[in-house]
Amino acid sequence: MHLQGKHALVTGGGTGIGLAIAQALAEAGAEVTITGRREAPLRAAEGPRIAGQVMDVSEETSVEEGVAAAVAARGPVQICVANAGIAEGRALHKTDLAFWRQMMGINLDGCFLTIRACLASMRQTDWGRVIAVSSIAGIRGLKGAPAYSASKHGMVGLMRGLAADYAGKPITFNALCPAYVDTNIVSSNVEKIMQRTGMSQEDATQAMVGVNPHGRLITPAEVAEAALFLCGPNSGSMNGQALQVAGGEM
Template identity: 55%
Template sequence: MEHEGKHALVTGGGTGIGLGIAEALAAAGAEVTITGRDLARLDRVAAGNPRLHPLQMDVADETSVRDGIAAAARARGPVTICVANAGIAEAAPFRRETAEHWRRIMAVNLDGAFLTLQAAMATLEPGQSARMIAISSIAGLRGLRNAIAYTASKHGVIGLIRGLSEEYMGGPVTFNAICPGYVDTPIVDRNAAEISEMKGIPDEEARAYLARGNRHKRLLETDEVTAVALWLCSDAARSVNGQAIQVAGGQVA
């Protein structure tokens, strides 16, 4: 129960990687605020787990983020573990990319991470230690074909983390990014369905196509990413700062 008495906050905590991290932190004793736009989903996944606390919040809305995280801190104390996980993954080749779509991806993936981390930092007492983590992607380390906005947003997340680690260097707060490859989550399910329809291939073949994007040619399981997040939150990782840790089945960049 390493995190007993701590308050953790995980955006996009109702599904996939976010839910996996939230449940693992709760199992380690933390009181975990899980956020998302779909409150009914958050309520369902939190049912029966008294350490999970649903909070309806839209990371693309500054007022929603600042007010929501402040309310969570009043209820459960300073956010000493923050996982900026909320994001959207939508493909669009450059020639068909629109300014509207570009701005929407940036608003959720990059602006949302910035607002979440800044609001979480505002809850800390002077000199209080904390772990700030952002979920980027292997797309934050290399180009991803036909997903220019997503690629740029995830590169931006890594830049945000590296800048923060330098700004707060020597203090008790660490900032790190996790860069997963293709993980077997609802996002991959949606992407596989789109590929299946576009290419006219069976769903399993589309999933295998995505799996080949990982160096070891298989989809990752959620717990492989969760384990990295738990390590970064642990005391053992107190000197790990400003890193972009790859979980992609092999060297990416």
């Protein structure tokens, strides 16, 4: 219960990686606000020390109002997990400006807006942890997904810039970079690969699983454990890092 008394905010917290992180933080004693665009998944995910707040990370006003409501209800945000995002591959010559802006607006702008809003209250406290859920694509690039890779690289760069800005202060900034995780996003992308290439479901799934060197999908709980470590009692020297949860992928 080392996080007792801390308020954590997790975007995209109603499902998948975000929900796993929210549950891990709550089990460690934190009061957790989970956010998302859809109310139903948030309500389904609520539980002991976990409360939902409807918020769209791509809309500045929604983020400012959503974070303000969370702070009013549960106090200053001391753990900010910018997790909300979308994942879709598309060749660059097939990428129009609308697709590019949607990818950046949710993944990168959403991360920026969330962290900026949370820092307003976090900076008034004596301890803070900021985690951006990027991707292995934010380190090495992902074939067939240049827009997605660019958005995830941007998140890593944002964390490194903030770590430099706040060096010596009691707030750390780190990115988590998982490879393919067993979530609805993977399931959705399997369908898209099937439609685009004519692959069978088994082959489309293997095309994604095969990227992970250990030959399986990563579990959301494994990513959550890494987030919990970054909020742990001996985590103060982990700052500006891109922590890979990728089954050995280099």
